[in-house]
Amino acid sequence: MPKLLHRLISVIVAFCIVITVSPALAEDYSNRIIRVGLFFGSTALPGANLQNSTGSGYRLGYFDASGTFIKLGFVGNTKISVLMDSNMCLSGGNYIEGTSSPVKVGAYHIELPNSFSTYEDALAAADTYKSRSIPAFPAYVSGSFRVRIEHFSSAETAQSEATSLSVQGNIVGEGKSSYTVVDTETGEILFEFDAGSDGKLGIMPSASDSDRPVTWCRGYKYGGGFEYSRKDGKNISVINLLSVQEYARGVVPYELSTSWPLECLKVEAVCAKTFALANWSKHKADGFNVCTTIDCQVYKGLNLATDKTDQAVSDTAGYFVFYSGQPANTVYHSTNGGSTESSLNVWGTDVPYLQPVSDPFETLTVANNGLWQFEVSTDQLTSILTGKGYPNSGIVDFFVEKYTDAGNVLRIVFVDSSGKRIVFERERCRTILNGVIEGITVNSQRFKVYPKGSAPSAPISSGASSALSSDVYVKSSKGVSAAPGERYAIDGSGNVKRISDQPLSVLSSSGASGGSAQTKAGTDSSNGSGTVFVVDGRGWGHNVGLSQWGSRGMVEKGYKFDEILKYYFKGITLTQ
Numbered sequence: 001m002p003k004l005l006h007r008l009i010s011v012i013v014a015f016c017i018v019i020t021v022s023p024a025l026a027e028d029y030s031n032r033i034i035r036v037g038l039f040f041g042s043t044a045l046p047g048a049n050l051q052n053s054t055g056s057g058y059r060l061g062y063f064d065a066s067g068t069f070i071k072l073g074f075v076g077n078t079k080i081s082v083l084m085d086s087n088m089c090l091s092g093g094n095y096i097e098g099t100s101s102p103v104k105v106g107a108y109h110i111e112l113p114n115s116f117s118t119y120e121d122a123l124a125a126a127d128t129y130k131s132r133s134i135p136a137f138p139a140y141v142s143g144s145f146r147v148r149i150e151h152f153s154s155a156e157t158a159q160s161e162a163t164s165l166s167v168q169g170n171i172v173g174e175g176k177s178s179y180t181v182v183d184t185e186t187g188e189i190l191f192e193f194d195a196g197s198d199g200k201l202g203i204m205p206s207a208s209d210s211d212r213p214v215t216w217c218r219g220y221k222y223g224g225g226f227e228y229s230r231k232d233g234k235n236i237s238v239i240n241l242l243s244v245q246e247y248a249r250g251v252v253p254y255e256l257s258t259s260w261p262l263e264c265l266k267v268e269a270v271c272a273k274t275f276a277l278a279n280w281s282k283h284k285a286d287g288f289n290v291c292t293t294i295d296c297q298v299y300k301g302l303n304l305a306t307d308k309t310d311q312a313v314s315d316t317a318g319y320f321v322f323y324s325g326q327p328a329n330t331v332y333h334s335t336n337g338g339s340t341e342s343s344l345n346v347w348g349t350d351v352p353y354l355q356p357v358s359d360p361f362e363t364l365t366v367a368n369n370g371l372w373q374f375e376v377s378t379d380q381l382t383s384i385l386t387g388k389g390y391p392n393s394g395i396v397d398f399f400v401e402k403y404t405d406a407g408n409v410l411r412i413v414f415v416d417s418s419g420k421r422i423v424f425e426r427e428r429c430r431t432i433l434n435g436v437i438e439g440i441t442v443n444s445q446r447f448k449v450y451p452k453g454s455a456p457s458a459p460i461s462s463g464a465s466s467a468l469s470s471d472v473y474v475k476s477s478k479g480v481s482a483a484p485g486e487r488y489a490i491d492g493s494g495n496v497k498r499i500s501d502q503p504l505s506v507l508s509s510s511g512a513s514g515g516s517a518q519t520k521a522g523t524d525s526s527n528g529s530g531t532v533f534v535v536d537g538r539g540w541g542h543n544v545g546l547s548q549w550g551s552r553g554m555v556e557k558g559y560k561f562d563e564i565l566k567y568y569f570k571g572i573t574l575t576q
Contacts, residue, residue: 029327030245030318033067034276035227035288036299037239038217044235047083047095048228049184053221055206055213060119060181060191062202063227067241069204072140073119075190077183082201082228084236085178085194087153090187099153104187105180106151108158108173110165116145134165139192148172151189176233200287201228202241214302222301223249229287239288240301248272248313251297253304255332256548265312266561267551270330270574272297274320277327318576321565323353328572330565333541334548335367337446339406340568341543346427346445353569354544356406361553362539369443369540370549375452376433376440378531381414384436385422392416398533400449408445408543427542433535447537545569 039045050058058080061072081095088095088105095104116122122138122145129136129149139146149167152158158171178194179201193201204225205213214221217238224242231237251272252265275297280289282296290296321328329351336359343354364370381395397415401423404410409429414422424432430442546568554564562574 029277029320030273031243032277033063033241034244034247034280034290035067035239035241036247037237037283037286037288037291038222040231040237040239040286040288040291044231044237046086046097046235047081047088048226048236048238049079049081049094049217050203050205050226051184051216052078052205053214053216055211055215057205057207059204059207060193060201061204062193062195062200063225063241069202069225069241071204073123073138073191074207075181077190079184080190080203081182081184082203082236083180083182084230084234085173085175085180085192088180093184095182095184103153105182105189106153106157106173108152108155108171109148109192110150110158110162110167110169111139111141111172112147112149112167112169114147116147119145121145122147135189137189137191139194141192141194142196148189148192177230179228179230179236197233202226203228217301220301221303231287237287244273244276245313245317247276247299249305249310250299250301252312253306253309254298254300258304258306258309260552261555262308262312262315263555263559263561263564264548264552265309266316267546267555267564268332268548269313269316270319270321270561270565271332271546273316274327274330277320278329316561319562320575321569321572322575323569323572328353328569329545330569331542331545332548333444333539333543333545335362335364335370335444335539335541336543336547336550337362337364337370337444337538339408339446339543340545340547341404341406341408341445343544345404345406345408345410346542346544348426353572355570356404357568357570358406359547359550361550361557362547363549363553364538367540367549371538372441372443372540373534373536374440375532375534376437377533380437380440381433381533382416384433384440385414387436388432390414390422392420392422393418395422396531398449400447409447410445412449430542442535442537444537444539444541445543446539447535449533449535452532452534 039048056078057074057076059069059071059074061070063069083095083105084097086097086107087099087103089098089101090104091101114125116125119138119140126136126138126147129147134149135151136147136149139148149169150158150161152161155171155173158173162169162171175194177197177199178192180189181191181193182189193199202225205215212223214223215226217226222240222242223246224240227239227241229237229239248269252268255272256265256268276290279296283289283291290299292299321330331354339359340357342350342356344350362370376398378395378398381398382392385392385395392414393416395414396417397413399413400409400411401413402411411423411425412429416422427445430445434441546565550568551564554567559567565574566572
């Protein structure tokens, strides 16, 4: 019996060990290949240039679903361009579609009937024509290799040349799934690739798998390889493929100043890598994982990378933030002005580890947009809202109706001359006024609104906001109450209405005047005539997750990167 019990305990212990293994041990996340969309949609290109920076030449082929490169052939040129299969002109060093200037690369070719099993065999066959001064090149077409001759701007010209050369073959060109690889400077065609509508050309710079190439593409240096796709047969989307670890090298120096302390950069590196994992499917419909803008994270390759930013990435190799066994969405912002906010009160989705955290660590007087203020008139408010699809009879009032427990704005209200309320909540409180009039930008959800000429309400605290003793609150039977610094009155019908910043008289139950509560003079916001509001705020960003300036303040007080991550993201585990 003891032996049986001992064996049973051993099995239980072994089982527990298996189910509690760190998620990071289940896969090498650092070396997982991520696809980053460089150019796509409206930014897709007719021709995309590459130039070796580190390494030499280019392997041609394609990437499988996991990001493993499958080599078909190799070219030793240092400057190449990938073009859509169309008549292309060279303009300012870049290839563009059209015939307005002399055609550099024609869309039509003579394809010989023979097929070849390898790139090398097709290249050798092409060389026999090149030895006779007839331009020829290998092509990969639907799983086999071919030889194509010359390039022409029309099918008729190509057919005429085939007859003149006594060459038997098909005239091909303007393929919707075809890519032409040329020497950028000479326009010589080096290779064509057409694997059907789902086929994507892959290029891995440098000749060896052991190389760590760096390649110029449109003014930026990138590690890894490149994938090209033509959605709907149109311009070329360009995707950068590299490991998550290498990807972080191109995020950290663009999301944080390279002069900041190493420990801050380490915090950013872990956030950048984990964010990529958590948002792996964000751009699935576009054929890649993440983009290069603030819609995901700013990624611009290695131009700004330094020894220190590279060290931050290297020192945190293998570290990721997990919650309940899954990569956490490690979102971050510049500053929050005193407290982060819950994801629920910003984006409408409650995430356990994205909850409000009091933040006394930021230096707002130094941080970009740490403290900010602007003025906006009722006429401007009318124009902005109308232009964004919110018709109104002329805005006469604007105020914060509700704050969160953390002291951030939850609801703002605009009132037009007819009394109609236009209400915005959560993140829309930050974005609704932005992008229309220069100088009018709400940088975070931590702000106050008051008529110009009247004193603001109490400063927003790091926790729940509190009002000055002179503030007046009115609560109806429906539970409607004023926000800090706002004053309401209840009319005879029980409706709650905001009153302007004018002297306020209080009546007793007998109707006698209780005196006048004098407030600061200001324009009566109820009439809307020339009213100007002051929007006075703190912080820059969405206020959710980690504060970059807060993390710097913590580093200056001696905190390490793991302690900082656990402070801003509640209940997470940091795995390596």
